[in-house]
Structure formats: structure tokens, C-alpha cells
Amino acid sequence: MQLVSNRSAKLGTPLSEKERNIVGAPGAAEVRRFLPAFPIYAPTPLVALPGLADKLGVGAIHLKDEGQRYGLSSFKALGGAYAVARLVHEHVQKRLGRKVAPAELLTDEAKAIAAELTVSCATDGNHGRSVAAGAQMFGCRCVIFLHAHVSEGREKAIAAFGAEIRRTPGNYDQSIVEANETAAAEGWVTVSDFSWEGYRDIPGTVMQGYSIMMAEIDEAAPQGFTHVFVQGGVGGLAAVVAGHFFDRFGSNRPCLVVVEPTRATCLQASAARDERTAIEAGESTVMAMLECYEPSLAAWEILEKCADFYLDIPDEAAVAALKTLAGGEGGDPSLTIGESGTAGLAGLQAALADEAMRAALGLDKSSRVLLFGTEGATDPELYQKLLNS
Numbered sequence: 443m444q445l446v447s448n449r450s451a452k453l454g455t456p457l458s459e460k461e462r463n464i465v466g467a468p469g470a471a472e473v474r475r476f477l478p479a480f481p482i483y484a485p486t487p488l489v490a491l492p493g494l495a496d497k498l499g500v501g502a503i504h505l506k507d508e509g510q511r512y513g514l515s516s517f518k519a520l521g522g523a524y525a526v527a528r529l530v531h532e533h534v535q536k537r538l539g540r541k542v543a544p545a546e547l548l549t550d551e552a553k554a555i556a557a558e559l560t561v562s563c564a565t566d567g568n569h570g571r572s573v574a575a576g577a578q579m580f581g582c583r584c585v586i587f588l589h590a591h592v593s594e595g596r597e598k599a600i601a602a603f604g605a606e607i608r609r610t611p612g613n614y615d616q617s618i619v620e621a622n623e624t625a626a627a628e629g630w631v632t633v634s635d636f637s638w639e640g641y642r643d644i645p646g647t648v649m650q651g652y653s654i655m656m657a658e659i660d661e662a663a664p665q666g667f668t669h670v671f672v673q674g675g676v677g678g679l680a681a682v683v684a685g686h687f688f689d690r691f692g693s694n695r696p697c698l699v700v701v702e703p704t705r706a707t708c709l710q711a712s713a714a715r716d717e718r719t720a721i722e723a724g725e726s727t728v729m730a731m732l733e734c735y736e737p738s739l740a741a742w743e744i745l746e747k748c749a750d751f752y753l754d755i756p757d758e759a760a761v762a763a764l765k766t767l768a769g770g771e772g773g774d775p776s777l778t779i780g781e782s783g784t785a786g787l788a789g790l791q792a793a794l795a796d797e798a799m800r801a802a803l804g805l806d807k808s809s810r811v812l813l814f815g816t817e818g819a820t821d822p823e824l825y826q827k828l829l830n831s
């Protein structure tokens with residue numbers, strides 16, 4: 443386990459207008475404008491965990507529980523489906539030659555036009571489920587690329603939304619390459635949560651979709667936080683969380699720690715080198731949704747400006763945190779949070795157990811900590827196995 447601080451010369455540089463439109467207040471307002479296209483929208487709970495805070499010796503812990511989001515069981519429901527809605531909206535407006543209200547996307551007329559579009563992406567599970575759900579909701583065709591390590595349970599959950607599944611050999615990063623090549627050849631639209639040079643707009647829209655979660659937190663927690671522990675895969679979520687607090691509070695923002703599996707630390711490695719860095723793929727981690735070996739470009743450019751620390755945690759720590767949340771400490775409610783969703787808590791526990799880290803982060807009895815339970819039991823069989831392990 444290692445704690446790496448952000449030493450970038452860009453730390454503290456204001457977000458660009460475009461970045462604010464993704465992670466700042468303007469981004470969340472734009473998502474709100476589109477909510478009529480999502481009648482199933484409801485804010486998720488911000489759960490107070492006073493028993494756990496007592497046990498760990500901090501002032502307060504709040505966990506944003508994304509386990510029920512849109513019935514898709516992860517915060518990713520907010521991104522892919524929203525990006526599909528935006529693409530369909532643009533296409534329908536163009537075809538009808540007039541402005542179209544977001545709610546109109548749910549009409550038969552709009553769906554017939556949306557059927558002309560095929561959206562596709564590579565995924566390790568949750569993002570693909572969101573894209574597939576969006577495609578089904580708004581009537582377009584969907585093809586999802588899954589790499590060899592994605593479980594059958596996750597495949598079934600995506601296929602249940604009517605998406606065509608294509609299996610690819612190798613890991614997540616390799617599946618991205620295959621998905622992009624196929625989409626380019628077939629004329630499909632790639633709806634990826636991963637961004638690279640020349641491909642920023644759609645991943646930016648995916649991230650903008652997450653930003654409503656931050657608006658919900660603001661409304662539910664007027665007292666605010668001193669520390670935030672948020673898990674990182676390609677960095678999209680962490681960038682939205684860090685960018686939101688930076689945009690709102692500037693240098694008075696809470697201290698933000700990005701937590702990754704020790705087996706997939708592309709964000710930490712990038713911070714250590716002060717440069718977006720791809721790392722070698724290694725042994726797979728139980729935190730399958732965080733198993734990414736290269737940061738998303740659009741996310742990294744925001745993290746450079748406003749993430750404070752990067753911490754890695756071993757697989758056992760995430761599993762232990764899963765059990766802690768399921769058990770409900772000292773009268774806290776029992777929470778079903780999946781193995782990738784507990785990494786933030788595992789990071790907090792690791793930091794508190796290490797004197798040097800605790801001091802570096804300024805964690806003490808008065809700290810008010812925000813965590814993200816980013817998924818429920820998205821692979822129920824695996825969840826049960828880990829719970830009973």
C-alpha cells in the first residue's frame with residue numbers, strides 16, 4: 443500500500459469552461475434538463491454510518507449508496523444511459539428538423555428514428571449495462587464487447603436489456619481496441635466511458651451524467667465533508683467527484699483520496715510520474731470494475747487539477763469492507779455494496795490504520811468522511827461467495 447500525493451504543477455489550476463460543463467454546477471443542471479426522459483429517476487440515499495465512524499475514530503461517515511440506481515445497481519446507470527439519450531436526442535432533432543423535448547424521446551415516433559442508430563462499447567460490466575439499458579429505453583440497437591474475464595452473470599445482466607454480446611480475447615484495454623475498430627467499420631457510435639486523444643465528447647457526456655449524484659449529495663449533506671475517499675477505474679467517477687468539490691469550494695475543498703486496487707494502479711502510477719501513464723496488465727483483481735490499466739484522458743486532465751492523493755488497497759481489504767458494510771457496525775444499517783463499491787471504505791480503513799498516512803491526510807476525530815458505495819451486488823453469486831468467505 444502506498445499513498446502518492448498529487449505533485450502536478452497543474453494542481454489548483456481552475457477548470458476550463460468545458461470541464462465545468464462536465465463536472466461543475468452547469469453539468470448537473472444540464473442533466474436535470476434531461477430527467478424528463480428518465481421517469482425512473484430518483485435520488486439515491488446518502489447513508490449516515492455513526493457506528494462505523496465511532497469504531498474507526500472519525501467524526502462522521504456518510505456513504506452514497508448507489509446500489510439501487512435505476513434498478514441497474516451501480517452509479518454507472520447515470521452515465522452510459524444518459525449519453526445514449528443525448529445521442530438519440532441529437533439524431534431525432536436532426537431528422538425532424540425541429541427542437542425535441544427530452545420527454546419526447548420516449549414516444550414511438552422518436553423510437554422509430556432512434557432505431558437507425560447502433561451504439562456500442564467495451565465494458566467490464568456496469569458501464570455496458572447502462573448503455574444497453576439506455577438503448578432499450580430509447581429504441582436503438584446495441585452491441586456490447588466483453589473481455590474474457592467478465593463473468594457470465596454480468597453478461598446475462600447486459601443481454602437482458604436486448605444488447606448483442608460479443609466476446610473478445612484478452613483484458614479490458616484490448617476489448618476497447620476491438621470495439622472501436624468494429625464500430626468504425628460498421629458505422630456504429632462508440633459510447634465509451636474511456637477517453638483518449640480525439641475522443642473526448644462522448645466520455646465527457648458520460649461523466650456529465652454522473653454529476654447529478656454530486657448535486658444530490660449537496661442537497662442531502664448541508665454540513666459538508668473534510669475528506670472524500672473515492673474509488674478509481676479509468677478515473678471518470680473520481681474526476682467528477684474531485685471536480686465538483688474543487689469547482690464549489692476551490693482551495694477549501696475536502697481532501698480527496700482516489701483509491702485503486704493494488705493490482706491496477708494506473709491513476710496512482712500516473713500521479714507518481716506526473717503524467718498520464720498506462721501500466722502493464724497483471725493478475726486480475728476481485729474489484730473487477732476497477733481493473734483498468736490506463737486513465738481516461740478527459741478524467742486525468744481534471745484529476746491533475748484537483749485530486750489530492752492516490753492510495754492502493756489489496757483485494758482482501760475490499761472484501762473485508764464488503765463484510766463490514768453488510769454487517770452494519772454498532773447499529774448502522776446493513777448495506778449490500780459489491781466488491782468494487784467498497785474500495786473507498788477499504789482505503790479509509792487502511793489510511794486510519796497507518797500513522798504516517800493518517801497524519802499526511804489530516805484524519806482525526808473531527809473528520810467528516812464521504813464514501814461512495816458505487817455498486818450493489820452487481821454479480822450476486824460472487825457477492826454471496828465473498829460475504830461467506
Ligand SMILES: Cc1ncc(COP(=O)(O)O)c(C=O)c1O
Nearest residue numbers: 568675676677678679731816817
Ligand atoms: C462499481 C464501480 N465503481 C467504480 C468504478 C470506477 O469508475 P471509473 O472507471 O470512472 O473510474 C466503476 C467503473 O466501472 C464501477 O463500476
